[in-house]
Amino acid sequence: MIGQTRGLPPNIVLIITDDLGVGELGCYGQTKIRTPNIDALAARGVRFTDAYSGSPVCAPSRCTLLTGRHTGHAAIRDNRELQPEGQMPLPESEITLASALRARGYATAAIGKWGLGPPGSVGDPSRHGFDFFFGYMCQRHAHNHCPPYIYRNSERLPLPGNLAKYTSGADMGAIYAPDLFIDESLRFVDQNKDGPFFLLFATPVPHLALQVPEDSIREYRGAFEEKPYDGSRGYLAHNEPRAAYAAMVTRMDRDVGRLIDALRAIPGDRDTLIIFTSDNGPTIDVGGADSTFFNSTGGLRGRKMDLYEGGIRVPLIAAWTGRSVVGVSRTTAAAWDLYPTISRLAGAQPTQALDGIDLSPVLLGQPLGPREGALYWEYPAGKGSQAVRIGPWKGVRRNIRGRPDTPFELYNLEQDPAETTDVAARHPEIVAEMQAVAARRTPAAIPAWNFD
Numbered sequence: 348m349i350g351q352t353r354g355l356p357p358n359i360v361l362i363i364t365d366d367l368g369v370g371e372l373g374c375y376g377q378t379k380i381r382t383p384n385i386d387a388l389a390a391r392g393v394r395f396t397d398a399y400s401g402s403p404v405c406a407p408s409r410c411t412l413l414t415g416r417h418t419g420h421a422a423i424r425d426n427r428e429l430q431p432e433g434q435m436p437l438p439e440s441e442i443t444l445a446s447a448l449r450a451r452g453y454a455t456a457a458i459g460k461w462g463l464g465p466p467g468s469v470g471d472p473s474r475h476g477f478d479f480f481f482g483y484m485c486q487r488h489a490h491n492h493c494p495p496y497i498y499r500n501s502e503r504l505p506l507p508g509n510l511a512k513y514t515s516g517a518d519m520g521a522i523y524a525p526d527l528f529i530d531e532s533l534r535f536v537d538q539n540k541d542g543p544f545f546l547l548f549a550t551p552v553p554h555l556a557l558q559v560p561e562d563s564i565r566e567y568r569g570a571f572e573e574k575p576y577d578g579s580r581g582y583l584a585h586n587e588p589r590a591a592y593a594a595m596v597t598r599m600d601r602d603v604g605r606l607i608d609a610l611r612a613i614p615g616d617r618d619t620l621i622i623f624t625s626d627n628g629p630t631i632d633v634g635g636a637d638s639t640f641f642n643s644t645g646g647l648r649g650r651k652m653d654l655y656e657g658g659i660r661v662p663l664i665a666a667w668t669g670r671s672v673v674g675v676s677r678t679t680a681a682a683w684d685l686y687p688t689i690s691r692l693a694g695a696q697p698t699q700a701l702d703g704i705d706l707s708p709v710l711l712g713q714p715l716g717p718r719e720g721a722l723y724w725e726y727p728a729g730k731g732s733q734a735v736r737i738g739p740w741k742g743v744r745r746n747i748r749g750r751p752d753t754p755f756e757l758y759n760l761e762q763d764p765a766e767t768t769d770v771a772a773r774h775p776e777i778v779a780e781m782q783a784v785a786a787r788r789t790p791a792a793i794p795a796w797n798f799d
Contacts, residue, residue, distance in 0.1 A: 355542070355543070355616060355617045355618075356451065356452075356453075356542075356543045356617075356692075356693050356694055357543065357617065357618045357619060357620050357667075357692060357693065358542045358543050358544050358545070358546075358610070358613070358617060358618070358619040358620070359448065359453075359543075359544075359545045359546070359619070359620050359622075359689055359692075359693065360545075360546045360548060360606065360610060360619060360620070360621045360622070361412075361545070361546070361547050361548070361622045361624075361685065361689075362548045362550070362603060362606075362621070362622065362623045362624070363409070363412065363459075363547070363548070363549045363550070363624055363625065363626055364550055364552065364553070364599065364623075364624070364625045364626070365405070365460060365489075365549075365550065365551045365552060365553065365554040365625070365626055366553060366554045366555075366625070366626070366627065366628075366629055366630050366651060367552075367553055367596070367625040367629070367661070367662065368625070368628050368629030368638060368641075368643030368644050368645070368650075368657070368661075369625075369628070369643075369644060369645050369647070369657075369660045369661055369662050370629075370641070370642050370643050370644050370645030370646070370647075371553075371596060371629065371641060371643050371662075372385050372386065372389075372662055373385075373386040374386040374389035374390070374394060374662075374664070375394075375645060375662055376642075376645055377641070377642070379570075379571070379593060379640075379641055380592075380593045380596045380597060380641060381566075381593075381597050381600070382596065382597065382600040383600065383604070384600045384601065384603050384604030384607060385600050385603055385623060385664065387604075388603070388607060388621065388623060388664055388666050389664045389666075390673070391666050391671070391673060392621070392664055392665050392666025392667065392672065392673065393664070393665045393666070393672060393673070393674055393675070393676050393709060393710060394662075394663075394664050394674075394675050394676070395662075395663040395664070395665075395675075395676050395677075395678065395680050396675060396676070396677050397660075397677055397678070397679045397680065397760075398624065398660070398661055398662065398663030398679075398680045398681070399659045399660060399661060399679075399680070399681040399682065399722065399724075399736075400624070400625060400626055400627045400628070400659050400660075400661045400681075400682050401417065401418060401421070401626075401681065401682035401683055401724075402418050402424075402425075402626075402627060402659070402724065402726060403627045403628060403649075403651055403652050403653055403654060403658035403659050403724075403726055404425065404426050404627055404651065404652060404726070404728070405426060405460075405462055405486050405626050405627065406423050406425070406426045406427070406434050406435070406462045406463060406486065407421060407423045407424050407425055407426070408626040408627050408682060409423075409461075409462055409463060409549070409626060410422060410423035410424075410437060410463060411681075411682045411683045412444075412626075412682040412683065412685055412686070413437075413441075413443040413444050413445065413463075413475070413686070414437075414441050414442075414443060414444075414683075414686065415444070415683050415684075415685075415686030415687060415697065415699075415701035415702060415703045416683060416700075416701065416702050417681070417683050417702045417722070417723050417724065418723070418724055418725045418726070419702075419723045419724075419725055419785075419787065419788035419789065420702060420788070420789055422437060422438050422441055422792065423435055423437060423463065424725065424726075424727055424791050424793070424796045425726065425727050425728055425793075425795075425796055426486070426728075427793065428487060429465055432465055432466075432484065432485045432487075432488060433464055433465025433466070433468065433470070433484055433485045434462050434463060434464065434465075434470075434485065434486060435463075435464070435470075435793070436463065436464030436465065436468040436469045436470025436471075437463040437464055437469070437470040437475060438469060438470075439469040439474055439475075441475065442697075442698060442699050443475045443476045444476070444545075444685070444686045444689060444690070445457070445472075445475060445476030445477050445545060445547070446475060446476030447476070447686075447690055447693075447695040447696070447697060447698075448476070448543075448545045448689070448690075448693055448695055449476045449477075449478065449545075450695065451543075451693055451694060451695040452543065453543045453544055453545045453693070454478055454535075454539045454542075454543070454544040454545070455476055455477045455478050455479070455544070455545045455546075455547075456477060456478060456479040456480070456481070456532075456535045456544070456545070456546050456547065457472045457477045457479075457480050457481075457482070457547040457549060458479075458480070458481045458482055458528050458531050458532050458535065458546065458547070458548055458549065459481075459482045459483070459525075459528050459547075459548060459549035459550050459551060460482055460483045460486060460489045460549045460550070460551045461480065461482060461483060461484050461485075461486075461549070462483075462484075462485065462486035462489070463475075464484070465484060465485065466484045466498060466501040467501050471484075471501060473500060473501065477547075479500065479535065480498065480499075480500050480501075481497070481498070481499050481500075481527075481528065481531045482497055482498060482524075482528060482549070482551075483497060483498070483524075483551065484498050489551040489554065490554065490555060490556055490582065491509075491512065491513055491556060491558070492523060492524050492525060492551065492552070492556065492558040492559075493506075493508075493509045493513070493521045493522060493523055493524065493558055494506060494509055494524055495509050495510060497524055497527065506522045506524075508521050508522050509521055509522055513556055513558070513582075513583040523558070523559070523560050524551070525550055525551065525552055525598070525599065525602065526560075528548070528550060528551075528602075529602040529605060529606065532546060532548050532606055533605065533606065533609050536606070536609050536610060536613070537609070540613045540614070541615070541617075542613075542617045543617065543693070545689075545693075548606065550599055550602065552595050552596070552598070552599040553592060553595045553596050553599065554630070555582045555583075555630060555633075555634040555635070555636060556582040556583040556634060556635075557576070557582065557583060557585040557588055557591040557592060557595070557634070557635045557636070558583060558591070558595075559591055559594045559595045559598055560598075563594035563595070563597065563598040564587065564590055564591060564594050566593075566594055566597060567587075567589075567590035567591075567593045567594050567597075568587065568590055569590075570589075570590060570593070571589040571590060571593075571640075572589075573586070573587050573588065573589055573590065574588070575587070575588070576588040576634070576635030580633045580634060581633060581634050582633075582634035582635065583634075583635075584635075585635050588635035588636070588637065589637055589640060589641075591635070592635070592636060592637065592641070593641070603623070607621065607668075610668050611668045613668070616669075618667055618668060618669035618670060619667065619668040619669070620665065620666075620667055620689075620692060620710070621664075621665070621666050621667075621668070622663070622664070622665045622685065622689075623662065623663070623664040623665075624661055624662060624663045624664075624682070624685075625661040625662055626661075627651050627658060627659065627661065628643075628644060628647075628649065628650050628651050628653070628657050628658040628659060628660065628661065629641075629643035629644060629650055629651060629657070630650065630651050631650050631651060631652070638650060644656070644657035644660070645660075646764075646765055647660055647764065647765055647766075648765050648766040648767070649766075652726070652728065653732075654724050654726055654732045654733070654734035654743055654745075655734075655743060655766050656741070656760070656764065656765070656766060659724060659734070663680055665709075665710050667710075672710060672711060672712040674712075676709050678706065678709055678715055678718065679718045679722065679736065680706055681703065681722050683701070683702050683703040684703035684704050684705075684706050685703065685706075686701055686703055687701050687703045687704060687705045688703070688704075688705050688706040688707050688710070691705050691707045692707050692710070702723075704718065704720075717738070718738075720737075721735050721736065721737045721780075721781070721784045722735065722736040722737075723735055723784055723785065723787075723788070725785075725788060725798075727748075727791070727795065727796040727797070727798065729748075730745070730746040730747065730748045731745075731746070731747045731748040731798045732744060732745045732746070732747065733747060733785050733788075735755075735781040735784045735785060736760075737777070737780060737781065737784070739759055739760050739761040739762075740757060740758070740759060740760070740774075740777050740781075741757070741758045741759075741760050741766065742755040742756065742757050742758075742771075742777075742778065742781035743755065743756045743758075743766070744756070744785070747798050748798050748799075749798070749799065751798070751799070754771060754778070755771055755778050755781050755782065756769045756771055757769060757770050757771035757774055757777060757778055757781075758770065
């Protein structure tokens with residue numbers, strides 16, 4: 348067990364943010380939004396420059412992370428809403444990272460946003476390796492940060508101060524759900540400090556709506572020129588949308604800092620691995636968000652719902668509480684790599700085929716050669732799209748539904764990280780290799796998630 352400390356398996360804390368762009372943290376170049384705790388985590392650990400989410404939208408990205416399979420093999424490949432509440436459930440046959448760790452003796456919890464099945468369904472967290480769940484089951488429900496209820500396991504927990512569809516978070520008596528999530532996470536850590544434990548802290552921030560308590564708004568009031576958002580394009584209206592967005596990110600950073608402090612204070616010899624990432628790129632400019640103003644993609648092309656870099660390139664930071672492994676890694680990494688990486692560090696043995704690679708050498712300060720093979724994404728919404736990365740080369744196919752001969756665009760990310768110049772005509776051999784990778788996808792169980 349290569350991650351052990353004095354024979355003890357490490358605790359694992361996996362923090363996944365919601366719609367946080369790669370350019371929205373100070374350690375990745377952000378200048379308008381303050382993120383001191385996450386920046387400090389990066390300074391004490393390994394910061395990946397070329398890390399990717401599993402998908403450009405929420406549910407499939409979380410599926411790839413928990414199952415170790417990319418969207419060409421994953422059970423969930425797009426957001427699919429169910430009524431009255433929830434998304435397409437993760438099949439019970441899937442063996443998740445949490446299941447593998449629980450079999451290894453880990454206490455497990457998922458706190459925040461789930462989005463992989465309604466309460467009581469086969470997609471319920473309790474049926475996928477989690478001893479405890481606290482938060483939103485449904486990602487649509489998570490669009491309101493001051494909701495009328497959340498879930499403790501499969502039971503509704505009313506929040507009586509939150510009676511309207513939306514409250515600003517500054518309203519008297521409103522309960523800001525992210526505050527509950529960090530408090531519950533700290534409680535879980537304290538209750539399981541003898542370890543080992545696995546905490547999936549899936550904060551719904553900074554996904555819209557723009558809602559944050561007044562004490563956080565004050566940090567940014569007057570800092571930016573503002574144009575009030577009237578709510579006409581969905582979500583909650585807000586008079587100070589830029590200040591609200593920045594305040595949401597900074598308050599989330601404060602929560603991460605509180606969690607890190609609690610983990611570093613755990614007595615004894617057991618180490619904790621903290622991993623921080625996002626489920627996809629930043630939102631398009633709707634609902635009062637202004638990703639252009641904040642340079643949320645760090646200059647990359649595309650945003651959420653795109654397979655260009657801006658839609659899937661995300662922050663990825665990994666740090667230990669009890670050892671010093673510091674640096675910047677240019678290893679290409681993806682969400683589906685976290686399953687084999689964490690499993691190896693915890694001494695757990697995956698029992699099914701995984702698409703990811705083991706990144707643990709990087710996290711332990713050891714060399715890891717160039718990534719072999721390809722990264723693959725597909726996104727069936729709209730007219731459908733696919734993307735492949737092989738070394739420095741990135742291929743994107745768009746509008747492919749019913750058009751199997753749609754060509755790949757090709758970009759050299761080392762020379763053209765913003766994907767401005769299609770060089771497919773100059774490199775037909777690389778395009779052919781990407782076509783072969785895309786052809787190896789397996790059909791999705793939902794016909795609408797296929798392209799024919």
